[in-house]
Amino acid sequence: MSSFLKKNMSGKSDFILINENKGLTRLIRKKLEKKELQIMSQEQINMTNPIIWDGNSQISGDEIILKENVKENRLDSLIVTNNGFIVERDTLGVDNYNQIKGIRILGKFLNGKIKSLMVDQNAEIIYHMYNDNNEIIGIDKAVSSSILMIMAENGIDKIRFITEPEGMLYPEDYLEENEKFLEGFVNRENEKIKKKLDLFN
Structure with missing residues (x-):
């Protein structure tokens, strides 16, 4: 298992391939055998998927590609190529999680932090809604072709x-x-890399 830590972002996967000349970092899962895919649940597969954490957001999928602006030495964008899944702990509730998933995720960075995330193709969302007094209104469950999130x-x-x-x-x-969780939901907060020492555990 390989991992990295950059300011407020960290991640891990079976393999991390870096091409500094092109500014590409690829987080790749080892290929699962056909037999494994037949017997594993989506939750089990998602537990093995490449994953990154940016602030309070957990983003995972079959492969994650981070792109840098080489000239300016800064993160520019990210792509989750398949089985994209975003999880964010609801800070106002207890053990509530906002979740969005879809085939692909496209993200843009601003000043080193994720500014927007587009969940593309077969997008599903579960989101906890609150009023101005931070009282819960309800849980929004919806599907759409694409969902854009501004961070x-x-x-x-x-x-x-x-x-x-x-x-x-x-x-x-x-x-x-x-019913408060999308199929394939996994909370991997306990794996989050918070300090350099975690890279060696």
């Missing part, structure tokens, strides 16, 4: 559906516990 210092700031979504805002108590 702020503490995580997701705005959500825009590129096409008309299909979904509903549910009262929190209306949903069973398992």
Whole structure:
């Protein structure tokens, strides 16, 4: 297992390939055998997927590509090529998680931090909604062809559906516990690399 730590971003995967001339960093999972894919659940597969953490956001998928602006030596964009999954702990609730997943994720950086994330193709979302008094309104469950997220210092700031979504805002108590999670959800906070010493554990 390889890992890295850059300012507020860290990540890990089976292999990390770096091309400094092109400014590319690829986080790659070892290839799963056909038999493994048949018996493993989506949660088990996601536990082995490459993953990065940026602030409060956890981003994973079959492969993650980070692109740098070589001339200016700064992060420019990221691509999750398949099975993209974003998890963010809901800071106002207890053990609540905002989740977005789709086939592909495209991200843009600003000043070294993720500024926007586009979840593309078969996008699904579970998001906890609050009023101005930080009282929960309900849980938004929706699907759309694409979902754009604008990020702020503490995580997701705005959500825009590129096409008309299909979904509903549910009262929190209306949903069973398992209905509050998208298929394939895994919380990998305990793996997060927070300091240089973690790179050697």
